[in-house]
Amino acid sequence: MRRTRWWILALLALTLLLVACSKTAPQNTMNPHGPTAQTEKNLLVLVLWPAAAVFLVVEGGILLISIRLRHRKDRDRMPPQIHGNTRLEIGWTIAPAIVLAVIMVPTVSTIWQLARQPADAMQITVEGYQWWWGFRYTDPDMAVNYGDHDAIVTADVLVIPTGRTIDLSLTSLGGGAHSTAGVPDHQVIHSFWAPQLFGKQDVIPGETNHIVFSADDPGIYSGQCAEFCGLQHGKMKFRIRALDEADWQRWVANEKSPSVQPNDGLAQQGMDLFLGVNGVGGQCIQCHAVGGTDAAGTAAPNLTHFAAATHECFAGCDFESFLNGNPNAADLKAWLADPNAVKLGAKMPDYGLTEQQIDALVAYLYSLT
Ligand code: HEC
Ligand SMILES: [Cu+2]
Structure with missing residues (x-):
């Protein structure tokens, strides 16, 4: 019985050790891709x-002391008792x-260095x-070139140019819906974290925290919410896509333009x-913008x-929006x-759409390039 227990413990330890050797660790703090x-x-x-x-x-000392001074079977008297030294x-x-005073010097200066917000950073x-x-x-x-010239707004993937300093203002905007007083509901604390580009920073309702960073190389960097924020906290992920200058300019030009008018029937x-132009549907625009x-x-x-x-x-x-470059219609249909x-818990209701309606909506959504 004791033997099995040791074996299980040893196996667990080995598993932990081997997991740490993974080569595909997209959220590895030890593999930085930017100055921050x-x-x-x-x-x-x-x-x-x-x-x-x-x-x-400390641990070695504890081990050494408890081994050397342990109780031995043939000993019938207490060892000499010493008090204090x-x-x-x-x-x-x-x-x-x-030790702490010495460590404090680089720590505090790093905190100050990272808190600097250069005036020319992209906001x-x-x-x-x-x-x-x-x-x-x-x-x-970065204003769009139509309507009221609002800011470019995206979701899920933060697209940035490489080599440019970015100043993120972190805000918590709740569950999407607003009370009649215009106050967002469900405002909770999140934390924004993309380990290869920057460490965690809390996202606090009513406050604006900052992360200043840049990405050295083009690529995709994954991140996730790092502060428990409710039912789907574990699935509150994002990606940062860093583009070189030419791709970035193309991306900006596309995002600034309005959605394309679909040209196929579906x-x-x-x-x-x-x-909701024919009196059918129209719920989507209560929450979404196109x-x-x-x-x-x-919302x-x-x-x-x-x-x-x-x-x-x-x-x-x-x-995933795409699988091998093709629309991932199956997942969008299920959504x-x-x-x-x-x-579970997503703040988008089920509208009881028919299969035909879903097909049409999927065709429309995938026409929005
Ligand atoms: C009550 C508000 C609300 C309405 C109405 C609504 N949605 Fe949503 N929708 C959301 C929210 C909130 C999310 C994000 C949920 C999440 O990720 O947890 C979302 C996500 C989506 C997404 C994924 C978008 C992305 O980029 O991540 C699509 C596509 C979508 N909705 C389509 C629709 C369509 C089509 C309709 C109309 C049939 C609709 N929605 C109606 C609230 C709404
Ligand atoms: Cu969160």
Whole structure:
């Protein structure tokens, strides 16, 4: 019995160890891809070595003492009892104080360094909802070229240019719906975290925290909410897509333009249903916006360029928008058929759509490139 228990423990330890060797770890703090993550990693490693030394000395000491001074069968008397050792006690009070004082210098200076907000940084507001992320590009040169020239707004995937310093303003905007007083409901604390680019920063209702960062190389960096925020906290994911200058310019030009008018019949039907032009449907526009149409809801992901290649995932990045470059119609159909069946608690109701209506809506949504 004892033997089996040891075996199980040993196997568990081995599993943990092997899991740590994974090569495909997209959220690895130890593999930074930008100066902010690099600075944070440097500090982490700097503190890690003294911490490891302290761990070895303290735990090693405990082990050594308990082995050397353990009770032995043939001993029938207590060993000599000693009380205290002033020199030792003063020593192990002063030593940690010195270690902490030394570590404080690089820690505080790193905190100050990372809190700097350069005036020329690109401004993007991150909006935390239950349970998805929205991104608002608030710089004047990022306004769309139609309607009231509002900011470019996207969801799920934060697209950025490489090498540019980005200043994120983190806001918590609740569950989407608003009370009659205009106050967002379900405002809770989230945390924005993409380990390869930056560490965690809390997203607090009524406050604006900042993350200043940049990405060195083009690529996709995954992130997720890191503060328990309700039922689907675990599926409140996002991706950061860093583009080189040419791709970035193309992306911006596309996002600035209104949604394309569908030219095939099914997509056109979907659009009518979405907007409710024939007296059927029309619920979607209570919450969603599609640039260049009457849909201007702000409680849910902006769908203007839902099918842009960069919008790789939807509904908190829990579903892929494309599979091998083709529309992932199956997942989108399941979503429209009953959002709560595939993401329990999602703040999008089931509208009892027919299969034909769902097909039309899917065709419309995938026409929004
Ligand atoms: C009551 C508000 C509301 C209405 C009405 C609504 N939705 Fe949604 N929708 C949401 C919310 C909230 C999400 C994000 C949910 C999540 O990820 O947890 C969402 C997500 C989506 C997404 C994924 C978007 C993305 O980029 O992540 C699509 C597509 C979508 N809705 C389509 C529709 C269609 C089509 C209709 C009309 C039949 C509709 N919605 C009606 C609230 C609504
Ligand atoms: Cu969250």
